[in-house]
Amino acid sequence: MTINKDLVAASSTPLVLAILAEGDSYGYAILRRVRELSGGELEWTDGMLYPVLHRLERSGLVESRWEEAESGRRRKYYRVTRAGREQLAEERRQWRTVDEALRRIWSALSECARTHGSLVFTPAEPSS
């Protein structure tokens, strides 16, 4: 299953913010976590994460610092800011609303299929 591009883009902000809310992290680890969370279904092109991180940084939702990794390379770590946490809470409310609306309509649809299933699959009896 490939997930729609718009959906990937829309979910990137809450996902990244939430992962960073778990603890400071860096690009590669964030992507690994995304894969883990989605069971490998949510595939981002690796490089595209960085413009997202930079956008979040510029809008003050995350901040970054360079640190020496255990490998000896310099690594850029990101950390969510207070504004980022507020944004995350807001995103969470919005996604919950969307999620609840979708859940309701899904269950309504299945309900519909169950009750009218016979109508759909067997020809209606002539009224006369």
Add this chain to the structure above:
Amino acid sequence: MKPEHPEARAADSLETQVDAWRAHLRRSRAITDADVAELEDHLREQIASLDAQGLSADEAFLVAVKRMGAIDALTREFAREHSDRLWKQLVLSGDGMGGGAEASGTHGSPRTWVALALAVAAGAAIKVPALFGVAFDPDQSLFYPLNIGFFTLPFIAAYFAWERPLPARSRAWLAAAFGLAAVLVNAFPFSLSPGDEPDTVVLTMLHLPIALWLAVGVAYVGGRWRGSEKRMDFIRFTGELFIYFVLIGLGGGVLIGLTFALFGAIGLDVEPLVQSWILPCGIAGATVVATWLVEAKQSVIENMAPVLARTFIPLFALVLLAFVVTMAATGRGIDVEREILIAVDLLLVVVFGLLLYSISARDPLAPPGLFDWLQLTLVGTALVVDVLALWAIGARISDFGFTPNRIAALGMNVVLLVNLAGSAVRYARFLRGGGGFTRLWNWQMSYLYVLAGWAAVVAFLFPPLFGFR
């Protein structure tokens, strides 16, 4: 599945591959070195993880690069996020320009402070004569118009003398040249009161800065005046300086206008303040600031003067061509009036400038193109117009009399005529495939001596020759 060659070789080839990938990313201006470092860290982490899963170094590299995404798409994404980076920025504060490695020379560097100090010094120096009661207003005294070069150009020269290591001997020569010129010009027994000023004062006023500009050039090239490449750099610098100065002047005009309006609104007349402080100090300071700006942005922003020259060359060529054709078709002759010589001189100056700045941006090794023909047309028609005008004047020049003004204008005309004729010949030879473009280049660069020499003759020799009339 591991390749047979030793680990070292594999690691080596991996490094070269990563290097190539990195170099590819760097080509985009939207991606800074810090971004490349961040992406590289990611790539290496990915490679290490794939390596641990048993892939060879080559395979791991390929998979990692593929997962990173196509470089084009990546740079596009970065460019969308950091669109500001696509504009080359010359900022006076912050951590450099455009995020490149050329961040030196901006805020905090000693250059900035020296330039600012010199600008302040120039602004202060221009006020020194005012202490002795000399008015800046040219309607009251011609002292400032005559001496304006001495309050600005030495400071530009001083900046270069400090910035390039100028040999002590050259420094001494420069100081002597400026000093001598200042003493000489001010020792001339001119009348400096406006209204009855002699012609020779005005001539000196106009020609002195041109002659002194050569001294600035010596400082600019760090005393190494030989080699036409260095001199061409100075010409480029001159064009950019002029443009920056005009731009700063426009900004200054807005500032002064607003000052008038604001203080006028509370019933205060600031004209005396503007006349005696803001204007002189602003002009003196702006020249140094413009110099520093040109130097700082040299490698960051494309030169404007050649762009303007290239924009206007076709238009001027068209107008001149139309003029010559109309003259031939209607049989109208040039009306010989007193100002005709000045007008033709101005035309030659403009054409000379267009040619010079167009040459300054042309790759000397490029083959002849359509634009070169256009340029030759421009020079050719300008020469025709000039010769026609001289012809018309020639008959009546004795009627007008040989005033200093007329001789200076005629001399300027001859100097430029010879220059353009020489350029046209070399250009034509180049277009026909005989002789390289550098000949034209060298001709122009050697001619700078003639121009400065003529300006010096008019500025320093005309007044005594004509008895300071």
